[in-house]
Structures are given as structure tokens and as C-alpha cells.
Amino acid sequence: MRSNEIRTKFLKFFEGRGHRIVRSSSLVPANDPTLLFTNAGMNQFKDVFLGREKRDYARACSSQKCVRAGGKHNDLEQVGRTRRHHTFFEMLGNFSFGDYFKADAIPWAWELITKDFAIPKEKLYATIFEGLKDAKANIPRDSEAYDLWRSVGVPANRIFELGMKDNFWQMGDTGPCGPCSEIHYDMGPAASDLGHADCKFPCDCGRYVEIWNLVFMQFNRDDQGQMTPLPRPSIDTGAGLERIAAVLQGKLSNFDTDLFRPLIDEAAALVPQGGIEYGAHHDADVSLRIIADHARASTFLISDGVLPSNEGRGYVLRLIMRRALYHGQTLGMNEPFLYKLSSRVVDMMKDAYPELSETAHHVAKAIKIEEERYEKTTSLGIQELKDNGRVVTYLGNETSFYMWQDKFPYFRHYLPNQLAALMKDPLSAVIRFDQSKRTAPPQNVSWIPGDQLFRLHDTFGLRPDFVADIVGNYGLEVDWQGYNAEMEKQRERARASWKGAEKKTAAPAYQQLAEKQQTVFDGYTQVKSSDCKIVALVQKGQPIPEAKAGQEIEIVLDHTPFYAEAGGQVGDTGRFFAPDGDQELAYITDTYRPASGVTAHKATARDTLRVGDIVTAVVDSDRRDAIRRNHTATHLLHAALRTTLGTHVKQAGSLVAPDRLRFDFSHYAELGEQDLLDIEDLVNQHILKNEEVRTDLMEIDQALATGAMALFGEKYGDRVRVLSVADGSFSRELCGGTHVSRTGDIGLFKVVSEGSVAAGTRRIEAITGLGVLEHIRKADETLGMVGETLRAKPDEVLEAAQKLAEAEKKLRKQLDAQQMKRAAAEAGDLLDQARDVKGVRVVSARVEGVSRSAMRQMVDQLRAKMGSGVIALGAVADGKAALIIGVTQDLTARLDAGKIVREAATLMEGSGGGRKDLAEAGGKNPDKLDACVQAVPGIVEKML
CATH class of the missing domain: 3.30.930.10 (Bira Bifunctional Protein; Domain 2)
Structure with a gap:
């Protein structure tokens, strides 16, 4: 079956x-x-x-x-x-x-x-x-x-x-x-x-x-x-x-079973040079099973809105994907392959889970991007080992296959063609140590400390068992205890990021209330409700029978027109009055749901309040109207994004506030200027049409059957509210928030920013209504001030700014030329200051009043005149400490400018890097520049 x-x-x-x-x-x-x-x-x-x-x-x-x-x-x-x-x-x-x-x-x-x-x-x-x-x-x-x-x-x-x-x-x-x-x-x-x-x-x-x-x-x-x-x-x-x-x-x-075997067979067929046979070799079979399983998990997680990242759920997804990619590498699969398997997963599972068809393109794209990122980071990881002097080359000769099987048990399950594929630079997973340069670690000290092993894994994707297996063949160890401690810290960071500070367990008072009585929300069509009964007063998580004027409390009513924060929409603010409507009893600063079905109003009491009192609840209507405009605008924006960019776009988060809206969505590239204009225009076209915004209450299955979009991660009941714009022809989504009745109520829509918030996730921030008018006024005011500064009319500001930029460019060129002349003149004096360090001439000096480009030219000139030696020049350029190291080519086999500059830069709270013959660093503490420059001869001496 x-x-x-x-x-x-x-x-x-x-x-x-x-x-x-x-x-x-x-x-x-x-x-x-x-x-x-x-x-x-x-x-x-x-x-x-x-x-x-x-x-x-x-x-x-x-x-x-x-x-x-x-x-x-x-x-x-x-x-x-x-x-x-x-x-x-x-x-x-x-x-x-x-x-x-x-x-x-x-x-x-x-x-x-x-x-x-x-x-x-x-x-x-x-x-x-x-x-x-x-x-x-x-x-x-x-x-x-x-x-x-x-x-x-x-x-x-x-x-x-x-x-x-x-x-x-x-x-x-x-x-x-x-x-x-x-x-x-x-x-x-x-x-x-x-x-x-x-x-x-x-x-x-x-x-x-x-x-x-x-x-x-x-x-x-x-x-x-x-x-x-x-x-x-x-x-x-x-x-x-x-x-x-x-x-x-x-x-x-x-x-x-038929849930896995088609994926395993397809993965086996993707192995280079004709594929491999599942069942022929134990270790290869393990890798194929891991790849098949992780392809399923990655596909479904990304389809449900999780994207690879360095925290929370995204971090776990990244671990799953990189484990699959690592096992693909062991089989010689050095090109992206997992995204191809995701398409197979969709084909196999789409009948049971139709959402897979809708997200298939998005899922494949996300996986391929992560695969490309993994290749890049693992390449950098291998380079990191090489840069540390621990791994200096790789063996790219298939004739050495048997030697590698003998020396490295880790590679014994490879066939020659698989090993050859694995040895392709830059991944160079098959690597050897230059024993002539390897020094034994201090007694009882691991050769690779735990924090470095974790960094190679977390940052560069090199699995710790891979590193340990390699170094173990030379009698060396890795610090597993330190590595595990770093992993536990990462787990804690992940747990903290997905639990969230505000998502704590509800106070017992609210848990008990949720079991007895639910708050009825009656604010979709009104902002004022009479005869609201206070069913609970809570202070610091504990129920209290009454509250005095001035106390900060939370109030629960049997019914309320106040919208509790949910679905990205912020909670309402407003006031509670006595039943006659004259006496203010409480000022409401926020509204939220502390437990399922319970709405709590954060408040400052203006008068004595008691459980059982009757109040009239009045929402700040101007603020609510602004929120309604922005919330409906997010639906229009979502539809415009899908129309303009493609149906792979899915909402990944939102904020609907009275002064702005923020919308996160799945997409893999920066939006161009024309894209943003097209999106903005499409939203405004629907606003100008003044189309009806209709809300229908229906069964969840019926709603989905009409094509209404549901957001994964949101919790829906059996009956849901469906918001439709233009009778659903432009937008139809499940939404429990508050909205305008016609699109024309929004007024105008303006994008104010677009950027990236995570891999594969973009963010747009926008304003509507009177916010757009205020934005235009501020822009006009700024333009006027710039015009006054440039002594130009508003329509002449751009031309005036371009002329000013061109003049500044010419002056900078003249300044650079003067600095170059000065540098050439000073080069001879600096050479006279050269020190002999174990037979190597070293110039280390601080220079004044030069830019970085001038410093580079000075280093090049000094190396040319010196013939053989090390040059280290430091300066404060643009308010920041800078250090440039040059090493002549004849010394790069023994001295590395990148290593010298990195060690020296730590003295001025900086960092840097570069090639073996030329490297640069910047520092946060210019006061330590002299110490940094003076330390270079000693660093060179240690390296020789």
C-alpha cells in the first residue's frame, strides 16, 4: 500500500x-x-x-x-x-x-x-x-x-x-x-x-x-x-x-519506502561521473539517506516560512541543510544539488500538502542560495586553516589515492573518482600538513582550541569530526570540551531568540481567567462600547480587588472595542469612562492578549476601580483610523509585490502602527528603483479607484477554497475573517485586524525604505494618508535648506551639487598629488631608519598628514628602493588609525604581511588582513598607533 x-x-x-x-x-x-x-x-x-x-x-x-x-x-x-x-x-x-x-x-x-x-x-x-x-x-x-x-x-x-x-x-x-x-x-x-x-x-x-x-x-x-x-x-x-x-x-x-527511496535514487544519480548504486557501500548509503531526509525537512521548513539564518529556527534549518551538503561533498557533489531534490519532494508530497506547489520556486531558490553560501564559507574555512599555517596545500593527484586511504581512515570509503572530485580547489577537502613547518603543541594543550574549532564549523561550515579526523592522523587533538561549551552557548542563543523576551508563560491569574471567561471583541464596527464589566484587575501578575487613582494596572473587561495587539497590528489606546460618560476612570496605554481569549488593557487608573464595576470603553479614534489605513495598505502592498515580483513572495512579518507600516517578505534580490516605483504606483492606483474592502466570516476550509491567503505561523480558528479588495480580484487574505471600508480612505501610499533583514527576506517601510503629506513637506523643507546653502533655486539644486562634487574631486586629486611628492621625498629618510632583525631590514615609522593611498605609494617606493625587507607605516587618516605592512617578494616564504598586521593591530583595538606581500589594518584607538608601529620589529623577529 x-x-x-x-x-x-x-x-x-x-x-x-x-x-x-x-x-x-x-x-x-x-x-x-x-x-x-x-x-x-x-x-x-x-x-x-x-x-x-x-x-x-x-x-x-x-x-x-x-x-x-x-x-x-x-x-x-x-x-x-x-x-x-x-x-x-x-x-x-x-x-x-x-x-x-x-x-x-x-x-x-x-x-x-x-x-x-x-x-x-x-x-x-x-x-x-x-x-x-x-x-x-x-x-x-x-x-x-x-x-x-x-x-x-x-x-x-x-x-x-x-x-x-x-x-x-x-x-x-x-x-x-x-x-x-x-x-x-x-x-x-x-x-x-x-x-x-x-x-x-x-x-x-x-x-x-x-x-x-x-x-x-x-x-x-x-x-x-x-x-x-x-x-x-x-x-x-x-x-x-x-x-x-x-x-x-x-x-x-x-x-x-516510497516516501524516501525515490529521493535516495535521485541523489545517487546526481553523484558525478555516472552516479553510484545505493546499497553498494555502507558509508555512502548513510550519506544518501541523510541527504534524502534533510531534503524533505528543508523543503517543508522553507515552505512554511523558515529561512536559513544564524539564530533560532533558521539556525537549526541551516544545520540540517549544511549536514546534507557536507554529506554530498563526501560523495563528490561539489555543485549545488539539494535544490534539485527539493523539486522532487514537492512532486511527491504536493497532493497531500498543496502549499508546496505554491512555494516550490521560492523553496528551490532559497536552498540554492544557501548551497552557494555554503560553498563560499567552506572555501574560506579551508583558507582559514591554510592561513594559520596548519594546512598549506592539497593533494590533487589521483595516483596518490592509496596513500590517502592509508594515512586518512576518514577517506577509506571513497572510490578514486569520488576522491578526485573532492580534491578540486578551492574546497580542497583532501588536504595535508607541511610537517617540516609543523610544531608540536604544548604539553596537554589541544592543537585546535575549542573556540577555533567551533568557528571553523559555525562560520565556515567545516564539520568538527572532519577536522578531528585529519589532525588525529598526526597524533594531534582537538578541544572537544571547549567546542561543546561553545555549541551550548549557541544553543542558548538560539533558544533565547525563538522564545523571545515577551513570549513568557501567562501569569496564573490570566490562565485561570482564560478557562472561565473569554473577552468578546466588539470593535470592528465601533470605537465605543457601553456597559463593559470589569472582570479582573491585575497588578504585577497578581489579581487585585480594586485599584486607586495613579496605580499602573491591567484591566480585563467582559467585552471591549479595544483591539489587542495581534497579526502585526499594534494594540489600541484610549480611555475608560463612568457609565454616564463624564468621569474618566482610566487612561489606556496599550492592549494585548496575555492568554488565549483574554484581552488586557494596560492602564493608569484616574479614579478608584473595582472588579464588577461597569465602564464605557472609548478607543482613540484618530489613532485607530491611522492604523486601519496602514493595515489595509499592507494587504495592497502584499498583492502589489506578488503582481510585480512573482507569486513566490510571501509575507514574513509585519508591523502596523499609526505612523507607519513595515512589511517583511520573501525575495532574493534588492528591489530596483523601477520595481519600487511600479509597486508604489500599483498600490496607489487601487487607492484612487476607491474599491470596496469587504470582510466575510466563513469556515476556514471554505475560505481557503476561495483562494484566500493564509500566513503560515499564524493561528486560525475554525471560522475566519476574510478580507477582500476589489471583490477579491486583487487581494484576498485571512485577517482578524481592523481595516478601512474603501481603499480611497487610505489617501496615498509612499515607500520610504527597502532593504534586507535576512537571507532571502526583504523589508519595505511605508507611510499612508497624512503621513505622506508630512513626508512631502519635510522633503520640501530639506530641499529649500540645501538650496539656501548652495545659493540655488530648488530646480537648480542638483546642478549646483554636481558642480560642488566635481570641485571637491579636483581638490582631492591636487592634495593627493602633493602628498605623493612628499612621500617620495621622505622615502630616503625612512630607509636610513631601517633596523636589522635577524638579517632582515625592517622600517617601522609613523608618518603624518598622508592619506591611505599615499601611504600605499610610500610602501611601494620603499620596497622598490630597499630590495629586500619589511616596511611598516602608520598614520592617522580621516580620524582613524591605519597601519600598512609591505614585505618584499623574496621574504614572503618566511614572512606574511597579513599575519604581521593582524597581530600588530590588536594593540590599537583593530583588525586587518591582506596578501603576504601587502596588508592593511585599521584601529579604534589612535592613541595606541605608536605602540603598534614600534611592535612590528618584534613580531617580525618571532616569525623568523
Whole structure:
């Protein structure tokens, strides 16, 4: 049975039993700072299980996209080396939110796998929770599950009782939890990773594979560890599609199923010089499996809006991609290849996940750009090793193949043609050490410190095991402890960047309120609401019964016209009044959602407020109107970008404020001046047409069927608001924000900046309405001031500025010429100051009143006159310290100008580099320039 059929059969089975088929959520969790990636089917239903969110169905089923490659659930290093570990996988699941329980879940699971999937009963085992009794908890054995398994026909000798580690599930230290029951399949002795021929269940050698886990949420654990039964227990199940496919397709490994094998075969065919055969060599097979798995993960993550970067989710994606590229290199694939596999992933998975078709071009482009960046950084990494004097050349001769296999075990799995491909400069992965220049490391000191090893990995893409394998053949070591410490620091930075400072767990007061009462937003059509009841007053996270005038507090109402910050739109400000509308009770400075369904108003009390009081809530209407203009303008901008640049453009973030809008989007090149003009013109054309902006409330599936765009990473309910411009012919998006009723209300649209915020992500900032008028007035004012300075009329300013620039250019040329003459005159005097350092003449001096270009000419003249030696000149040019080092060609085998200048520059808090014969550095501390210049002879002496 093919995987597409398995997925469909699973969903249709549960749909026929009253379940709503719910589409997979994004791999980027919506509003859940506890998760790096979506890693289970229940993630999107978390708030439903916790009682914080209501749905119009009590039964659901899904095929959920999942990634486990970071945080607690991290399978990255195991992928490709085992039969069943993956970064990206699909989790089939059925869920009950207080509806049915074990008596239905177990028989349905057994029916599906033994009848619909026709898996032999004699190959299956079931597990139940054995119970626990200790000082904190007394959890009984799950006898109910045992009896149900027996009732469907599972023999007693095939039901096993396991403990907390294997058969008890909990969402966290507190909250819903309960026993679970697993179904395992006997893959046979050939599947044993340990070669067991006659082991028995539950041996964990790999023979017995879990294919379905049924979680029974029936308890609530408090902060003391005590568990009490839930009034409405729930069901959460998870079945790995890849594992079920392996069972139904008769494969020992998930990688041999139709979900992976086409990708593996295509990767094998892409290996240079005719490709390789999968299954012919163990190490090459591992690399092919890693490439196939990581191609799936990269494709789906980028499709869901993640892009390679140096922090958070983007950093994990970069690790995944570079691991695939590294293994491609070991097979001789030195040209971009992963982007080609992404197209194959799209072809294989687009029927189940239609969004892949929409993002295919964008995904392939993003992957190819990262591949090109990887090639560049690894080239620089090899050069970094060479520059340090540790690796000085590479072996580019295929006749030395057997010598390399003998000296470097790392390369023993290569065929000669693969090794030859790997030796192509500049990647030069096959490299040797110049032993005549290698000096032994100090005793007990690693040859490559951990921080440098981490830099080679993180900055240049050289895997640490690659570096360690090379240097290990010479009896040298790397500092693994230091490397691991640097990696942990990077992980902490990644965790901090995706959790975000403001995304903390809601205060208990708000968590409790979310379970009892939701705030109704009634501000789409009005900015004033009467008879609003204060249901909570909160100060520093704690509930208070009343607040006095002057106190900074947060106020929760039963209904409000104030929009809480969401979807990039900032929260409303305004005031609360007494019911008669005269007395001001509170000034509202911001509005946000501290917990799902709860709106909190940050406020300064103007009078005494008590829980239960009735107030009239009034939004700052002028500010709201400005926000509405900017929010609708972002929709017009998004549509204009897609029209002008292509449908690969997707929103990557936004800010909608009263004074401006900011829009981040996926695109790979800087927008030209004409592009920006075309986009600006298109938006303004639709504004001038004064088109209707209509909002419709509809079911999510119906909305998507109309072509409405949904933003991945945003959380949508079952019913959504669909915003359409020009009856949807120009723009149609899901959006819960506030908007104008006609495009003409926006007034005018003006782009004020465009730039890059990350690889493959651009940002436009723009203004609308009165903001554009203010922008024009300021521009006119600036133009007038420039005209006064240049003594020119506004229409003559450009010509006057061009003449001034030309005059300045001529003066600079004259100044440079004078400096050159002075430099030539001083060259002889400087040569007289040369010192002898171990037989090498060294000139080190500070010169005054010269530019960098003049200094370079002085260095060239001195080298020519000296014949053989080192020149070091320092000067303060343009307010900054500068140092230039020149080495004559006959000495470059022993002395490197780049190394000299780098070491000297540290004395003036600077950095630099260059060639062996000429290098430059700049410094932040001009006061240390003299010390820097004077240090050069000593640096030269150490190098000789």
C-alpha cells in the first residue's frame, strides 16, 4: 500500500466515525513559545485540551507535518544511521476532546490496523501502564485498557505492562496527563540492530517497532504532584506514517519506502561521473539517506516560512541543510544539488500538502542560495586553516589515492573518482600538513582550541569530526570540551531568540481567567462600547480587588472595542469612562492578549476601580483610523509585490502602527528603483479607484477554497475573517485586524525604505494618508535648506551639487598629488631608519598628514628602493588609525604581511588582513598607533 493511500485511508476511517479532518498546522508553532518546531499531532490542539479554546467539533483527525531537530526532541545526529530516525516526519492521529474515550479508541485502532490495513494480528503486541505508587502519586494499573485489548482479541501473552518512562504521558510538570497504550509490530529477526535471532518482546534491539501510541488524558497533575481525575477525559493518538508505510510495504527500513527511496535514487544519480548504486557501500548509503531526509525537512521548513539564518529556527534549518551538503561533498557533489531534490519532494508530497506547489520556486531558490553560501564559507574555512599555517596545500593527484586511504581512515570509503572530485580547489577537502613547518603543541594543550574549532564549523561550515579526523592522523587533538561549551552557548542563543523576551508563560491569574471567561471583541464596527464589566484587575501578575487613582494596572473587561495587539497590528489606546460618560476612570496605554481569549488593557487608573464595576470603553479614534489605513495598505502592498515580483513572495512579518507600516517578505534580490516605483504606483492606483474592502466570516476550509491567503505561523480558528479588495480580484487574505471600508480612505501610499533583514527576506517601510503629506513637506523643507546653502533655486539644486562634487574631486586629486611628492621625498629618510632583525631590514615609522593611498605609494617606493625587507607605516587618516605592512617578494616564504598586521593591530583595538606581500589594518584607538608601529620589529623577529 502506497503512502498516499495509507494517509487517505487513515483520515477517511476516522471521518466515517464522526471526526473532522483538520489540515496540518504549520511547522512553525502558532503562539507557543515552548516549541521550536511542531513535533506532534496534538500541538495544534494544545489549547483545546487545556480548555483555553473551544472548537465546534469534539472529534478530530489529521496528518501533521512534524520536525524533531532541536530542543528536547532532537534526532538529528541519528538520522541516516538508523532505520527509523528522521528530522521531518508525518504523524497520523485521532483526537477526542472530552467526547469518546478508551472504549472507542482501542477497538477503532485495532480495527483499522488489522482489517483496513490488514496487518497480521500475530505480528502485533500491545502495552499498557503498569501503575505507580509512591509518596506523591498513587496511579492504578490501567486495567481498563488491558480488558479492552483482550476484548478485541489480543492474547494475554501479547499484552505487556510497562512503567512511567514508556507508558505514561504528560504535557508538562503540571496539567493534563495519563497512561498510554502502544501498538508494536514485529519486523522479524532481520530488523534487529544487534543481530538478535531469537529475542522476545519488548527487546529494544530494533526488531519490535512502535507504530501507534494511544494517550489517555484522564488526570490533572497539580504543582504538588498530586493527580486528580479529569471530569472529561480526552484521547490523543499518534501513528508515524513512515513506520506504517515500512510495515505495509514490507520494508525493514523507512528509507526503503516510497516516501524516501525515490529521493535516495535521485541523489545517487546526481553523484558525478555516472552516479553510484545505493546499497553498494555502507558509508555512502548513510550519506544518501541523510541527504534524502534533510531534503524533505528543508523543503517543508522553507515552505512554511523558515529561512536559513544564524539564530533560532533558521539556525537549526541551516544545520540540517549544511549536514546534507557536507554529506554530498563526501560523495563528490561539489555543485549545488539539494535544490534539485527539493523539486522532487514537492512532486511527491504536493497532493497531500498543496502549499508546496505554491512555494516550490521560492523553496528551490532559497536552498540554492544557501548551497552557494555554503560553498563560499567552506572555501574560506579551508583558507582559514591554510592561513594559520596548519594546512598549506592539497593533494590533487589521483595516483596518490592509496596513500590517502592509508594515512586518512576518514577517506577509506571513497572510490578514486569520488576522491578526485573532492580534491578540486578551492574546497580542497583532501588536504595535508607541511610537517617540516609543523610544531608540536604544548604539553596537554589541544592543537585546535575549542573556540577555533567551533568557528571553523559555525562560520565556515567545516564539520568538527572532519577536522578531528585529519589532525588525529598526526597524533594531534582537538578541544572537544571547549567546542561543546561553545555549541551550548549557541544553543542558548538560539533558544533565547525563538522564545523571545515577551513570549513568557501567562501569569496564573490570566490562565485561570482564560478557562472561565473569554473577552468578546466588539470593535470592528465601533470605537465605543457601553456597559463593559470589569472582570479582573491585575497588578504585577497578581489579581487585585480594586485599584486607586495613579496605580499602573491591567484591566480585563467582559467585552471591549479595544483591539489587542495581534497579526502585526499594534494594540489600541484610549480611555475608560463612568457609565454616564463624564468621569474618566482610566487612561489606556496599550492592549494585548496575555492568554488565549483574554484581552488586557494596560492602564493608569484616574479614579478608584473595582472588579464588577461597569465602564464605557472609548478607543482613540484618530489613532485607530491611522492604523486601519496602514493595515489595509499592507494587504495592497502584499498583492502589489506578488503582481510585480512573482507569486513566490510571501509575507514574513509585519508591523502596523499609526505612523507607519513595515512589511517583511520573501525575495532574493534588492528591489530596483523601477520595481519600487511600479509597486508604489500599483498600490496607489487601487487607492484612487476607491474599491470596496469587504470582510466575510466563513469556515476556514471554505475560505481557503476561495483562494484566500493564509500566513503560515499564524493561528486560525475554525471560522475566519476574510478580507477582500476589489471583490477579491486583487487581494484576498485571512485577517482578524481592523481595516478601512474603501481603499480611497487610505489617501496615498509612499515607500520610504527597502532593504534586507535576512537571507532571502526583504523589508519595505511605508507611510499612508497624512503621513505622506508630512513626508512631502519635510522633503520640501530639506530641499529649500540645501538650496539656501548652495545659493540655488530648488530646480537648480542638483546642478549646483554636481558642480560642488566635481570641485571637491579636483581638490582631492591636487592634495593627493602633493602628498605623493612628499612621500617620495621622505622615502630616503625612512630607509636610513631601517633596523636589522635577524638579517632582515625592517622600517617601522609613523608618518603624518598622508592619506591611505599615499601611504600605499610610500610602501611601494620603499620596497622598490630597499630590495629586500619589511616596511611598516602608520598614520592617522580621516580620524582613524591605519597601519600598512609591505614585505618584499623574496621574504614572503618566511614572512606574511597579513599575519604581521593582524597581530600588530590588536594593540590599537583593530583588525586587518591582506596578501603576504601587502596588508592593511585599521584601529579604534589612535592613541595606541605608536605602540603598534614600534611592535612590528618584534613580531617580525618571532616569525623568523
